[in-house]
Amino acid sequence: MKSLLRLYPIGLVLIAWEISARFGLVDKMFLPSLSAALLDFWANLGMLMRDAASSLMRAGWGLLIGGGLGLIVGMAMARSRFTEQFFDPLISALFPTPKLALFPLLMVWLGLGDASKIALVAMTAFFPVVINTFAGMKGVDKFLIWNARTKGASEFQVLVHVMLPAALPFIFAGVRVATSFSFLLVVAAEMLGSTDGLGFRILYAQRTFEANTMYAAILFVAVLGFLVDRALGLIGKRLLAWQDTATT
Numbered sequence: 001m002k003s004l005l006r007l008y009p010i011g012l013v014l015i016a017w018e019i020s021a022r023f024g025l026v027d028k029m030f031l032p033s034l035s036a037a038l039l040d041f042w043a044n045l046g047m048l049m050r051d052a053a054s055s056l057m058r059a060g061w062g063l064l065i066g067g068g069l070g071l072i073v074g075m076a077m078a079r080s081r082f083t084e085q086f087f088d089p090l091i092s093a094l095f096p097t098p099k100l101a102l103f104p105l106l107m108v109w110l111g112l113g114d115a116s117k118i119a120l121v122a123m124t125a126f127f128p129v130v131i132n133t134f135a136g137m138k139g140v141d142k143f144l145i146w147n148a149r150t151k152g153a154s155e156f157q158v159l160v161h162v163m164l165p166a167a168l169p170f171i172f173a174g175v176r177v178a179t180s181f182s183f184l185l186v187v188a189a190e191m192l193g194s195t196d197g198l199g200f201r202i203l204y205a206q207r208t209f210e211a212n213t214m215y216a217a218i219l220f221v222a223v224l225g226f227l228v229d230r231a232l233g234l235i236g237k238r239l240l241a242w243q244d245t246a247t248t
Helices: 008-022 034-043 045-079 081-094 099-110 114-138 142-150 155-192 198-207 211-239 241-246
Strands: none
Touching (some): 008 034, 034 211, 045 081, 045 114, 045 155, 045 198, 045 211, 099 114, 099 155, 114 155, 155 198, 198 211
């Protein structure tokens, strides 16, 4: 119940939206009422579900590839001075570059299908994960590493059983940021070049002056993003539950 009460700001925004459109405070052509958008959402639920499946598939594969590479590279940078010196300038140069600006190049290389969008998401997801993984593993208490080594642990055991669990809060924070970026970028990429997906549906509805459908798709994007973020939060609490017991 308390969790629901914390969401009251969202409820206030939705009520203000309905009242503004219902009483003509804004042109319904540009902002239809919330109830009209919800009715359109229900009427086009099948189509929107198919679009959502396409968007989530692209975002999921991109996150898996980019996040997985980021985890591996971040761990290697933390354990090898040479690897850190090799990747650090590359990350510093490429991380600030707007990834969406590279999408036209990816479309030329990989075509207009799923590959270019998955590659864009993977590029986006890589950086938060690699940076947080490196920072988390470099910040592990040296005493824990020394203690494990004096008890006969191998380098691999130190990495898997000491450094990785200790850095997990940082890594998970990076994954959560990467997930948000991935969802944003896949919708934007679908607006630029796609024949399906929620981004395509929003742009198509805007171009055909179907305001109700456009807002229904926007609402669907917002709800999906909210649910994914909440699910990650719950997973994080389970994975990091040991922190609460360790500090009591």
